[in-house]
Amino acid sequence: MRIGIDLGGTKTEGIVLSEQNQSIERIRVPTPQHNGYQAIIENIVELINQLESAVNVTCSIGIGTPGSIVKKTGLLKYSNTVCLNDKPLQADLEQILNRKIQIENDANCFALSEAIDGAAQGYNNVFGVIMGTGVGGGVVINQKILSGPNGMTGEWGHNILHTDGSECYCGQKGCVETYLSGPGLVNKYRLKTGETIDSVETLLELAKSGDSIADKIMEDFYDNFARAISYIVKILDPEIIVLGGGLSNIGQLYTHTARRINNYFSKPVSVTISKNVYGDSSGVRGAAFLGGQK
Ligand SMILES: [Zn+2]
Numbered sequence: 404m405r406i407g408i409d410l411g412g413t414k415t416e417g418i419v420l421s422e423q424n425q426s427i428e429r430i431r432v433p434t435p436q437h438n439g440y441q442a443i444i445e446n447i448v449e450l451i452n453q454l455e456s457a458v459n460v461t462c463s464i465g466i467g468t469p470g471s472i473v474k475k476t477g478l479l480k481y482s483n484t485v486c487l488n489d490k491p492l493q494a495d496l497e498q499i500l501n502r503k504i505q506i507e508n509d510a511n512c513f514a515l516s517e518a519i520d521g522a523a524q525g526y527n528n529v530f531g532v533i534m535g536t537g538v539g540g541g542v543v544i545n546q547k548i549l550s551g552p553n554g555m556t557g558e559w560g561h562n563i564l565h566t567d568g569s570e571c572y573c574g575q576k577g578c579v580e581t582y583l584s585g586p587g588l589v590n591k592y593r594l595k596t597g598e599t600i601d602s603v604e605t606l607l608e609l610a611k612s613g614d615s616i617a618d619k620i621m622e623d624f625y626d627n628f629a630r631a632i633s634y635i636v637k638i639l640d641p642e643i644i645v646l647g648g649g650l651s652n653i654g655q656l657y658t659h660t661a662r663r664i665n666n667y668f669s670k671p672v673s674v675t676i677s678k679n680v681y682g683d684s685s686g687v688r689g690a691a692f693l694g695g696q697k
Contacts, residue, residue, distance in 0.1 A: 406454050407691025408447060409509065410468040412436060412484045415443075417450045418684075419458050420691040424520055426684070428457045440486045448499055463694025464504040467512035467686050468492070469539075471554030479506075480554065483537075505693035510539030510557065511548045512689030513679070517645045518543040519692055521680035530557065530641040535648030538580040542639060547696060560584075564631055569594070582627040585649055591620050603650065625655060629663035636664070636674055647679045 404427075409416045411434060419428040430453055435442040447466070455462055470482030477494055479487050493506045507515075514523075514531025523529040523543070533539040538560035542549040549556050560580040561573050568577020569590075581587045585603045592606055593599050595616050600606055609617035632644065646656065657676055665671050679685055 404458060404460055404462045405691040405694040406451060406462040406464045407512075407687045407689070407693070408450065408464070408466040409512070409687035409690055410434065410443070410447065410466055410484070411509075412469070415446060415450060416687050417454050418687050418691060419454050419462060420688065424688075426688070428454055430454060434484065436484055436486065440490050443484070443487065444492075444495055444499070447496060451500065461502075464500065464502070465512075465690040465693025465696075466492075466496070466504060466506045467509040467690035467693075468506060469509050471508045471558075472506055473554055474550075474552050505696060507548060507690070507693055508539070508541065508554065509533070509686050511541035511543075511550075512687075512693070513647050513685040514541035514543045514557070514645065514689070515546075515548055515692050515696075516681055516685040516689035517647075517679055518546055519689075521685065522645045522677040523643045526642040528639070528642045530635055530639055530644045532559075532644060532646050532651075533648040534583050534585075534646065534650040536585060538583050538648075540635075542641075548693075559631065559635060562631065562634060564627060579627075579631045582624065583631060583650065588620060588624060588650075591623075592617060595620070603653070607653065621655075625659045626663055626666075628656060629660050630667055632660065632674065632676075633664050633667035636668075636672060643675045643677060645677050645679050647682075647685055651678055 405420045407418050415434045416431045418426045421427050435446055470479050472479055477491050478489050479492050482488050496504055510533045517523045518529040527545050529543040531541045540557035540559045542557045561578045563577050564579050565577040569581050570576055571578040571581050588603050606617050610621045664674055
């Protein structure tokens, strides 16, 4: 059986997947981020011990986390759980647990889960997209996560979409993430009106009720999504693009995009865009599937 751990900034979730890919045990605990790296390590080990005690067998272990491990150094980078950065998370856990484990970026786990038995089941070239608080992505080819030396495969969130765009926390201007994330959209409304709104849902309601500024922001959003996806298609040409994260609930992304993508090609292309099947569980399921990956 396979244990998957989804190590988030506020909560850590663990599941045990049966050989039939059914979740037979599930535990969710807070992530003790403010107590530092060692506390997070102990928390993960305790969670794994509890899950294994519940099913009474030794399992393979996969962990999904924001950020990525640089192959050369084995150190985690770009995690928003900042106390994990520049730490050898995999080596430290392997030493305590006395076995090999697998760690991957959470967007890669999402893509893997959807490729194995979710929306992209049966497809060999899959791009999994997370659009929520941030923007991430992962590539799965023949049910294996595609990885490179920098741990950057599929990380399209900081591709530059408009060189004169607004500033991104990464230091660049006009990144995909400033256009296609929840905070990015909410921020655009504030910049244009001076009014603060609480969520993308509010923005959608305003657009629906005839607020012309909200409507324009959403129209630009669909167009920016199409533009950003056209760059992915030109490099990877995925058979399917699966959307996850909070913004994947915006229905028009699936109905408005195909036509707009063709604005960025000289000849029509066919791009399949689907919503995820497993929602918030894709990350932890994908982490469990890492056990069979390497
Ligand atoms: Zn950026």
